[in-house]
Amino acid sequence: MNSVARPAFSLALLTAAALAVVACGRADGEANADAAQPALTSYPRFDGSAAYQLVRRQVRFGPRIPGSEGHRAMAAWVREHLAERADTLILQRFDHVTTAGDTLPLVNFLARFRPDAAPSLLLLAHWDTRPVSDQARNLLDREKPVPGANDGASGTAILLELASMMRDSPPPRGVDLLLVDGEDYGDFTADRDVFLGSRYFAGNLPEGLEPEFGVLLDMVGDRDLDLYVEGYSNSYAPEIVDRVWNIAHNMGFGDVFHRSVGTSVRDDHIPLNEVGIPTINVIDFYDYPYWHTPDDTPDKVSASSLEVVGAVMTRLIYRGR
Ligand SMILES: [Zn+2]
Numbered sequence: 001m002n003s004v005a006r007p008a009f010s011l012a013l014l015t016a017a018a019l020a021v022v023a024c025g026r027a028d029g030e031a032n033a034d035a036a037q038p039a040l041t042s043y044p045r046f047d048g049s050a051a052y053q054l055v056r057r058q059v060r061f062g063p064r065i066p067g068s069e070g071h072r073a074m075a076a077w078v079r080e081h082l083a084e085r086a087d088t089l090i091l092q093r094f095d096h097v098t099t100a101g102d103t104l105p106l107v108n109f110l111a112r113f114r115p116d117a118a119p120s121l122l123l124l125a126h127w128d129t130r131p132v133s134d135q136a137r138n139l140l141d142r143e144k145p146v147p148g149a150n151d152g153a154s155g156t157a158i159l160l161e162l163a164s165m166m167r168d169s170p171p172p173r174g175v176d177l178l179l180v181d182g183e184d185y186g187d188f189t190a191d192r193d194v195f196l197g198s199r200y201f202a203g204n205l206p207e208g209l210e211p212e213f214g215v216l217l218d219m220v221g222d223r224d225l226d227l228y229v230e231g232y233s234n235s236y237a238p239e240i241v242d243r244v245w246n247i248a249h250n251m252g253f254g255d256v257f258h259r260s261v262g263t264s265v266r267d268d269h270i271p272l273n274e275v276g277i278p279t280i281n282v283i284d285f286y287d288y289p290y291w292h293t294p295d296d297t298p299d300k301v302s303a304s305s306l307e308v309v310g311a312v313m314t315r316l317i318y319r320g321r
Contacts, residue, residue, distance in 0.1 A: 049303045063147065075107055109179040128184055237278035246321065267281050
């Protein structure tokens with residue numbers, strides 16, 4: 001990747017390994033550590049209503065803008081949620097000094113499930129929200145923060161719900177859930193103060209993390225969900241696009257997962273691809289008029305949309321294809 005002012009990051013990498021409290025399947029003596037056959041024919045059902053409640057829960061914290069009270073409160077809650085479910089939880093704390101001179105305290109969460117079982121899969125989403133509604137029609141609204149029900153909370157909710165699922169039903173492969181901070185802070189046009197967490201993560205990959213591929217979930221909660229193939233994903237990792245889209249079509253979700261290539265969206269998958277982790281972006285960047293406005297609220301998101309995407313991720317985790 002390019003020189004994204006990485007020297008400006010203070011390298012306060014804090015690797016706190018919080019141990020899972022809750023049982024994992026191996027605890028009952030079942031010898032399923034052999035990863036040569038990472039596919040299960042029966043697997044749990046993803047609960048879209050539970051994921052929707054997790055969207056609402058996040059929005060209740062208020063805007064999750066780096067440095068804000070909502071951001072601090074949500075970070076504490078996420079940490080607890082993941083520590084109770086993952087086999088290992090790694091926190092990456094770092095500061096970023098913005099072009100305006102502000103110091104942002106940021107934290108990425110990496111929740112690892114069966115980290116010893118290869119091949120592993122990396123699922124990610126951003127958990128922060130945007131400080132300004134620059135896409136609002138009304139000029140007065142543009143100073144307002146984005147609630148981020150879809151842009152931030154939707155992908156995060158699916159990952160948090162998958163964490164509960166994998167606590168109860170350990171996956172047949174290693175699965176890493178990554179919640180990155182600081183995606184949506186700054187100016188995308190000028191490439192300033194954006195993708196902070198994914199860039200930091202790509203530059204500071206935790207030891208032992210060698211995912212086969214990654215899937216980014218961003219804006220996956222729209223009630224009227226339309227997922228076209230994202231352009232950069234199609235260039236960087238077409239075989240992963242095929243794998244995920246084939247799963248969706250096999251499950252009967254061809255009306256949501258469209259085969260045609262849509263917009264190219266610079267997003268958190270770019271830094272990962274640049275360090276050699278093929279990563280696709282599952283994103284609905286089509287016809288969501290609430291994007292980067294004060295109207296990106298939970299009523300624009302539906303449990304059924306979250307359930308479709310969550311179910312596809314569930315099958316990817318447990319069956320592989
Ligand atoms: Zn955004």
